[in-house]
Amino acid sequence: MRVLGIETTCDETAAAVVRLRPDGAGEILADEVMSQIAAHAPFGGVVPEIAARAHVEIIDLLIARALGRAGVAAKDLDGVAAAAGPGLIGGVLVGLMAGKGVALACGKPFVAVNHLEAHALTARLTANVAFPYLILLASGGHTQILAVKGVGDYDRLGATMDDAIGEAFDKTAKLLGLPFPGGPAVEAAARDGDPARFALPRPLIGRPNADFSLSGLKTAVRLAAESVAPLRPGDVADLCASFQAAVVDVVEDRIRTGLKLFRRRIGASPQAVVVAGGVAANAALRDALTRFCAEAGLPFVAPPQQLCTDNGAMIAWAGIERLRLGMIDGLDAPGRPRWPLDPKSGRTLNNKA
Ligand code: KG4
Numbered sequence: 001m002r003v004l005g006i007e008t009t010c011d012e013t014a015a016a017v018v019r020l021r022p023d024g025a026g027e028i029l030a031d032e033v034m035s036q037i038a039a040h041a042p043f044g045g046v047v048p049e050i051a052a053r054a055h056v057e058i059i060d061l062l063i064a065r066a067l068g069r070a071g072v073a074a075k076d077l078d079g080v081a082a083a084a085g086p087g088l089i090g091g092v093l094v095g096l097m098a099g100k101g102v103a104l105a106c107g108k109p110f111v112a113v114n115h116l117e118a119h120a121l122t123a124r125l126t127a128n129v130a131f132p133y134l135i136l137l138a139s140g141g142h143t144q145i146l147a148v149k150g151v152g153d154y155d156r157l158g159a160t161m162d163d164a165i166g167e168a169f170d171k172t173a174k175l176l177g178l179p180f181p182g183g184p185a186v187e188a189a190a191r192d193g194d195p196a197r198f199a200l201p202r203p204l205i206g207r208p209n210a211d212f213s214l215s216g217l218k219t220a221v222r223l224a225a226e227s228v229a230p231l232r233p234g235d236v237a238d239l240c241a242s243f244q245a246a247v248v249d250v251v252e253d254r255i256r257t258g259l260k261l262f263r264r265r266i267g268a269s270p271q272a273v274v275v276a277g278g279v280a281a282n283a284a285l286r287d288a289l290t291r292f293c294a295e296a297g298l299p300f301v302a303p304p305q306q307l308c309t310d311n312g313a314m315i316a317w318a319g320i321e322r323l324r325l326g327m328i329d330g331l332d333a334p335g336r337p338r339w340p341l342d343p344k345s346g347r348t349l350n351n352k353a
């Protein structure tokens, strides 16, 4: 089975071809990603209208390039998958319509993929993780802890009540005068910093739910920065290190609580603890979770960096997971700015998902 995957929900335009091997493993035949970071950098964040236009300009070329690299003609695909949300709706519609167009032209089944589900299932493409597992999804747009029980079967154990973790990194960077995207810049600055210099809060630590709140931490960084202004490079490094240490402590505590909720709700331990999303690139976070999981006796799985951030291979793989269960969508499948993975949760904590 060979599936084309298309991703345009945020600021990466991506197209990939993934093959399901007879042994059940996934194989990435082509994975084309075009980042729009340079177009958004002057604004310090993603501008929806610029994103949508940039997707339109490049999507057909990227699809052709992915098919070419994979050596697969469109007529030989077994299906076409496109992310249908959640995300910036102008961009979502670009990829969704392109995917429907290819599927219609070639007479192939179409799958409308939930972008969050694609992140959540990536660990099965890269590490063949068995259900059920616990995942922390942490990117610029979403932050949630999920029990992944099966394809299309998720329990949300916790989510952010305000900013996403990546957003907190980006806003912290902006207020300290560091470039966009903020995550890598804050991480680099933190390397030379003293994480103990500023006593920043650890919001919600110890609470019995697995939710997050990052906006107070961001404000605390601003107040700390104002207290030592004008900032010298050493101050910025110490602020970054202190902020990152607070985030790492919060994530570890929320995952510890998430594991308790997981065992209570699912009645079993997870097969693994998985991270995904751009924030999963953070080495301090990965190190802390590697240590935490070793102590908890659980495998820790972090997909390779290029598959943690937005990409087409994860959409193609989610398409494969759904297609092999017979889950096909009509060409009337809508684009969705909001599309929670766990509709039963009844809560809409994170306004981006
Ligand atoms: O998954 P992603 O590429 O795009 C979406 O937001 O969907 O994630 C991007 C986010 C940005 O907020 C970025 O600052 C953050 O991930 N990020 C990081 C690091 N690399 C990227 N955050 C912390 N440390 C990093 N090394």
Ligand code: ZN
Residues within 6 Å of the ligand: 115, 119, 139, 277, 309, 310
């Ligand atoms: Zn994403």
